[in-house]
Amino acid sequence: MSQLPLYQQIKRYIINQIDSGIWSVGQRISTELELTEQFNVSRMTVNKAIRDLVSDGRLQRTPKLGTFVCQVQDKAESPLVDIRNIAIEVTERGQSYSNKVIAQSQISADEATATKLGVMRGSLVFFSEIIHYADELPIQLELRWVNPEFATDYLKQDFTEQTPTQYLFDACPLSAIEHSVEAVTIDSKKRKLLKISESEPCLLLNRRTWSGNNLVSSALLYHPGSRYKLSSTINLIPR
Incomplete structure (x- = not known):
């Protein structure tokens, strides 16, 4: 079993989904509720993983529409x-x-x-x-x-x-x-x-x-x- 904190495990899963092409640029990822159920964790844990990836420029949140994969750009x-x-x-x-x-x-x-x-x-x-x-x-x-x-x-x-x-x-x-x-x-x-x-x-x-x-x-x-x-x-x- 992975020794990474749960939110880090979720981040790694999302990054793998993106890097493998399963979730492409502009595509909406699974909802927080779906990830909560998939990983059997709290909504707060999923939210932390997504917030980190938003800050890293990998994801973008759009109110009422969901969370989407970003084009990776140099800062x-x-x-x-x-x-x-x-x-x-x-x-x-x-x-x-x-x-x-x-x-x-x-x-x-x-x-x-x-x-x-x-x-x-x-x-x-x-x-x-x-x-x-x-x-x-x-x-x-x-x-x-x-x-x-x-x-x-x-x-x-x-x-x-x-x-x-x-x-x-x-x-x-x-x-x-x-x-x-x-x-x-x-x-x-x-x-x-x-x-x-x-x-x-x-x-x-x-x-x-x-x-x-x-x-x-x-x-x-x-x-x-x-x-x-x-x-x-x-x-x-x-x-």
Whole structure:
């Protein structure tokens, strides 16, 4: 008898069904109830196996229709210790880049924004919310707050033609960055924008950038866990 946990046994069964061609790309797999009865386990155990495979990009859940086999694709990748224009990243992978500007306005900084951007609470700051696509598939939701003192023309930009990153590169030459990364679940509005299921986690990159001694921008970058990865390469030179 297999020593693997039950949910891992179910995952292996589903993967074998896919890899053997029994369940092809786009085909609906057995329902959770059918798998529960087949393996004589709880619904929670089956749900755990399916959620893991959704996160791995092997399955996709469609509300009221079922769970379907996905086309396996390489995940998009960004460097963790550097900043690159996402439009260039996408086109260099041979994909078509596009975006949709959800918001671009001047707002009053709440306490959290003021802390992250290093301004007084109630200060007027620039805000943008943009969803980025690769071949029409959402790969990043960008929420960005900008200090208007250092990027005065931010709201005048057409970000469907030039990304915020590119504008800030040109207007405020980069001198330092601060990154933190965590796995998070997100609310229904963000899930809808990223076209992911309720159970799929996201990679959240929290980024702040400086130009000289000036803290210019703070951004939250949400990436679907099944479509994106962050990487870094560090050269260690012996002393």
